[in-house]
Amino acid sequence: MTSFPAALGLSSEQTEEVVRLAGLAPSLHNSQPWRFRLASDAIELHSDPQRRLPAADPDDRELRLACGAALLNLRLALEHVGVRPVVTLLPRFAGSTALAEVRDGGRATQAPGEQELYRAIPKRRSNRRPFRETQVPTKHRHALAAAVQREQCWLHVMERSELGVLERLVRHAHRVQMADPRFRDQLARWTGRPPGTVEGVPAAAAGPLPEPQDQWVLRDFSGGQARARVPGKDFEYEPLLVVVCSHHDSRLDDLYAGQAMQRMWLTATVRGLALSLLSQVVEVTDTRDELSRLLGSTWYPQAVARIGYGWPTPVTPRRDVRDLLISD
Ligand SMILES: Cc1cc2nc3c(=O)[nH]c(=O)nc-3n(C[C@H](O)[C@H](O)[C@H](O)COP(=O)(O)O)c2cc1C
Incomplete structure (x- = not known):
C-alpha cells in the first residue's frame, strides 16, 4: 500500500491520524459528508455532494454543521501535533465544495483544557438511551x-x-x-x-x-x-x-x-x-x-x-480514512 500523503510539514502517519480524528465527528445519519484535499501547505475540507440527505436537509445546513464539527476535531488534532491551525472558512479559490482551508500558523503548544477535548474525540458518542434522573450541575x-x-x-x-x-x-x-x-x-x-x-x-x-x-x-x-x-x-x-x-x-x-x-x-x-x-x-x-x-x-x-448522565453506548463505525481523501 502506498504511504498516506503528508501535509503541513507533518509525517505521513501524523497526517493520517489528524484526518482520521476529523472523520470521527458526528453527522446526520452518520453520512460522513466530508472529504479532505491534502497539499504540502494546506488541508482543505470539502463537502461530499454524494452524501447529501435532501429529504431531511434540503439546504445542506446540517451537512455544514457536520463538516464544522469535523473542522473542530481537525483543529484540535493539529494543535496536538504542534501545528497552530490558521483556518479560512469558505475559501474562494478552492472550488464550490470547499468549506475550509487550514494552513500552518507556526508552532503550537496545546493548552491542558484543549488536550482534554482532544482526548475526548474518540470517546464522544450519540447516546439515544434513557439517562439517569440526575440533574446536570x-x-x-x-x-x-x-x-x-x-x-x-x-x-x-x-x-x-x-x-x-x-x-x-x-x-x-x-x-x-x-x-x-x-x-x-x-x-x-x-x-x-x-x-x-x-x-x-x-x-x-x-x-x-x-x-x-x-x-x-x-x-x-x-x-x-x-x-x-x-x-x-x-x-x-x-x-x-x-x-x-x-x-x-x-x-x-x-x-x-x-x-x-x-x-x-x-x-x-x-x-x-x-x-x-x-x-x-x-x-x-x-x-x-x-x-x-x-x-x-x-x-x-x-x-x-x-x-x-447516561450508560455506555456502542461506538458507531466510520469509513476508512483513505476513502476521505480527494485525489486529483
Ligand atoms: C447535524 C446533525 C444532526 C443529527 N440529528 C440527530 C437526531 O435528530 N437524532 C439522533 O439520534 N442523532 C442525530 N445526530 C447524530 C448522528 O446520528 C450521529 O452523529 C452519527 O450516527 C454518528 O454517531 P456518533 O455521534 O455516536 O459518532 C445528528 C448529528 C448531526 C451532526
Whole structure:
C-alpha cells in the first residue's frame, strides 16, 4: 500500500491520524459528508455532494454543521501535533465544495483544557438511551455555554416553562417528517444497519423502540429492530435541553455552529455527560421558525441537544480514512 500523503510539514502517519480524528465527528445519519484535499501547505475540507440527505436537509445546513464539527476535531488534532491551525472558512479559490482551508500558523503548544477535548474525540458518542434522573450541575451548564460562545455562537438552556412548547414543536416536526415518504425512505436507508457497516447508523447504536409517552426521543434509528424496553427503564423525566444558536443564518454561520456544537459535545464528554440530538424541530422550517420566536427572534437555532448522565453506548463505525481523501 502506498504511504498516506503528508501535509503541513507533518509525517505521513501524523497526517493520517489528524484526518482520521476529523472523520470521527458526528453527522446526520452518520453520512460522513466530508472529504479532505491534502497539499504540502494546506488541508482543505470539502463537502461530499454524494452524501447529501435532501429529504431531511434540503439546504445542506446540517451537512455544514457536520463538516464544522469535523473542522473542530481537525483543529484540535493539529494543535496536538504542534501545528497552530490558521483556518479560512469558505475559501474562494478552492472550488464550490470547499468549506475550509487550514494552513500552518507556526508552532503550537496545546493548552491542558484543549488536550482534554482532544482526548475526548474518540470517546464522544450519540447516546439515544434513557439517562439517569440526575440533574446536570450548574458548573457543567456554564462550561457547555462557554464552549459554545468560544466558537462565536450562543447556547440557550431551555427553561422549565419553555419545555411544553418545545415538546409540542418536536412532536409536530416528527409527524410532518414521518408523513413524507421521501423522508421515511431516507431514514430507512441510513439507519438500522447491520454490524460491520461503515456508514449510516447501526441498529446497535439506536436506543430502545420509541413509545408514545416518550417526550424527546421519537425517531427510531433501529430500522424497527430495537426491542421494547425493560419495564421501568423509561426515558428521564427532565433532561437538560439546550439549543446551539448562531447569530445569522448563512453558510458561514452553519460552519461556526458545527464547531460550537462539537466543542460543547466534547466538553460534555470530558465531564462525563451523555448527549443526543433532536433535530426534527430544526429540520422542519415552520417549527425552526417557531423555536426561533420562542428564543426571542434574535438567534437562529441550529442544533437541539438532550444532555444528562447516561450508560455506555456502542461506538458507531466510520469509513476508512483513505476513502476521505480527494485525489486529483
Ligand atoms: C447535524 C446533525 C444532526 C443529527 N440529528 C440527530 C437526531 O435528530 N437524532 C439522533 O439520534 N442523532 C442525530 N445526530 C447524530 C448522528 O446520528 C450521529 O452523529 C452519527 O450516527 C454518528 O454517531 P456518533 O455521534 O455516536 O459518532 C445528528 C448529528 C448531526 C451532526
